[in-house]
Amino acid sequence: MTNSSAMKSEATIVTSPTAEESRKILLKEIGTKWNKFSEQDMTAMKSRDDLVTHLVAKYSMEKGQAQRDADAFLKGRKF
Secondary structure (H helix, E strand, O other): OOOHHHHOOOOOOOOOOOHHHHHHHHHHHHHHHOOOOOHHHHHHOOOHHHHHHHHHHHHOOOHHHHHHHHHHHHOOOOO
16 A cells, blocks of 8 residues: 555745846846846846847947847847
8 A cells, every 4th residue: 555645746836036036037148148248237227228229339230130139039028
C-alpha cells in the first residue's frame, strides 16, 4: 500500500513579477541588446520614446529606424 498523502505533488505558486521587477528585467534586456547605454542612460529611460531618443543619440540611427527597432524589441511591453 502506498501512502496517498506522500503521492500528492506539492503545489508550486507562480507569481507575476511586480512592475518594478518587470522594469528591471526590461532594462537588463535593453542593456544586453544595446550595450552603448550607460547606467545613467538606463535609469533615465521611462518610456518607448526615451528608448528611441537614446537609440538615435547613441547609435546614430534615423528616428524611423529607431522606432521600428524599439517596437520590435518591446513587442508591446511597457516600461
